[in-house]
Amino acid sequence: MAPMSARITGWGRYAPERVLTNADLEKLVDTSDEWIRSRTGIRERRVAAPHETTATLAAVAGKRAIAVAGLEPDDVDLILVGTLTPDYWMPSTAALVKEAIGNTRAAAFDVMAACSGFVYAYATADAFIRAGTYRNVLVIGAELLTRFLDFSDRNTCILFGDGAGAVVVSASDEEGGGMAGMEMTTDPDGAYMIWLPSGGSKSPPSSETIRRGEHYVRMEGKETYRYATKTLATSALKAIERAGWDPGEVDLFIPHQANIRIIESVAKGLGLPMDKMFVNVDRYGNTSAASVGIALAEAVDSGRVQLGDKIVFVAFGAGFTSGAAAVTWTADPLHGKRADSVVPTASVRAPVDWDSVDPMPARLMAVLAERDGVQVPLDDVVPGEPEPAHREVLA
Ligand SMILES: CC(C)(COP(=O)(O)OP(=O)(O)OC[C@H]1O[C@@H](n2cnc3c(N)ncnc32)[C@H](O)[C@@H]1OP(=O)(O)O)[C@@H](O)C(=O)NCCC(=O)NCCS
Numbered sequence: 178m179a180p181m182s183a184r185i186t187g188w189g190r191y192a193p194e195r196v197l198t199n200a201d202l203e204k205l206v207d208t209s210d211e212w213i214r215s216r217t218g219i220r221e222r223r224v225a226a227p228h229e230t231t232a233t234l235a236a237v238a239g240k241r242a243i244a245v246a247g248l249e250p251d252d253v254d255l256i257l258v259g260t261l262t263p264d265y266w267m268p269s270t271a272a273l274v275k276e277a278i279g280n281t282r283a284a285a286f287d288v289m290a291a292c293s294g295f296v297y298a299y300a301t302a303d304a305f306i307r308a309g310t311y312r313n314v315l316v317i318g319a320e321l322l323t324r325f326l327d328f329s330d331r332n333t334c335i336l337f338g339d340g341a342g343a344v345v346v347s348a349s350d351e352e353g354g355g356m357a358g359m360e361m362t363t364d365p366d367g368a369y370m371i372w373l374p375s376g377g378s379k380s381p382p383s384s385e386t387i388r389r390g391e392h393y394v395r396m397e398g399k400e401t402y403r404y405a406t407k408t409l410a411t412s413a414l415k416a417i418e419r420a421g422w423d424p425g426e427v428d429l430f431i432p433h434q435a436n437i438r439i440i441e442s443v444a445k446g447l448g449l450p451m452d453k454m455f456v457n458v459d460r461y462g463n464t465s466a467a468s469v470g471i472a473l474a475e476a477v478d479s480g481r482v483q484l485g486d487k488i489v490f491v492a493f494g495a496g497f498t499s500g501a502a503a504v505t506w507t508a509d510p511l512h513g514k515r516a517d518s519v520v521p522t523a524s525v526r527a528p529v530d531w532d533s534v535d536p537m538p539a540r541l542m543a544v545l546a547e548r549d550g551v552q553v554p555l556d557d558v559v560p561g562e563p564e565p566a567h568r569e570v571l572a
Contacts, residue, residue, distance in 0.1 A: 189241025218437025259294025342470020
């Protein structure tokens with residue numbers, strides 16, 4: 178039977194321990210801390226350890242969201258993972274996450290909408306629940322972008338970082354709450370503005386594609402910037418309109434964290450002050466499909482979201498995709514404390530007859546090893562999520 182509403186009941190995030198600063202990047206490419214901060218707002222980003230994968234990051238964030246929702250892993254009926262950096266082309270990362278979190282009964286699949294992945298996956302979860310098909314859906318945005326970056330290309334390698342954010346969406350027999358309005362768009366005109374050329378059927382991997390560096394993210398920064406500023410504002414407005422709200426009524430926007438200037442321009446476009454925009458791009462960079470999930474969990478846990486608040490998720494990404502969701506918050510923010518009991522590690526079963534090569538980009542590893550003195554062994558155990566190096570909030 179269809180429920181009265183589909184509400185967010187759990188949230189969680191995980192960011193790998195190791196920090197890559199702008200000063201580290203100065204050693205890799207011709208750039209400066211000043212340039213990166215002033216053009217993007219990014220001060221640092223996280224880099225996954227060699228033993229971590231997109232699925233392990235996703236599993237930790239997912240386990241935290243399940244704990245916050247007060248559920249057990251087997252209560253989850255469907256697992257959706259938004260990612261553009263899956264562990265493998267197949268099986269899906271969601272299938273690996275299912276096993277890693279100890280769920281035996283859920284259906285699981287990935288949602289590929291690049292940086293809009295979390296919002297698209299959340300909209301999918303909402304639809305399944307409202308249709309009465311499932312009662313608890315785990316939605317995760319997870320990304321391990323540092324393994325798909327050319328650390329000699331200053332146009333891209335300064336922007337992205339690793340991490341995962343998750344929510345549990347649950348059927349409720351109470352009316353109201355949850356998603357009140359939604360908008361999703363895809364504009365193939367922008368198909369080649371951010372893309373990763375090789376590895377798919379058009380250009381299967383070969384020594385030649387690797388020689389050409391086609392296994393790395395490519396981006397036309399200016400065109401992407403122009404699209405982002407326009408579409409974030411229009412997508413958010415559509416979702417707000419469908420909710421029957423006025424933009425001024427929204428308590429907090431959780432925008433995709435790509436660039437502080439893009440977020441500022443959206444605030445300006447909507448005629449809203451920057452304190453209505455949640456910002457953490459300074460500490461994580463662009464974590465693609467993970468960014469809205471990480472930002473949401475951080476916003477709730479830091480007291481920026483209260484019961485009954487009107488919040489808006491809005492994202493854009495390769496494709497060009499864009500998505501926004503206007504959401505009435507119904508969960509007690511104090512439930513976030515339940516995530517503290519979750520050990521921040523996860524392991525994904527490896528095949529018995531196969532071992533991967535060292536996954537870390539050599540240039541990145543050289544700079545980190547020079548800075549930290551030691552290389553993290555492949556079988557290192559992830560310690561607790563550390564305090565970020567600093568907590569300044571950008572003006
Ligand atoms: C990438 C981005 C930060 C570049 O900022 P910008 O203000 O547009 O900068 P420009 O591309 O005009 O470059 C200005 C100059 O800085 C240089 N530059 C580019 N990257 C640089 C870097 N990392 N460090 C130093 N200089 C750099 C350029 O070569 C250019 O030099 P020139 O004037 O001598 O030609 C910006 O376009 C952007 O954020 N785009 C959107 C990207 C995005 O969000 N992608 C993810 C989508 S989900």
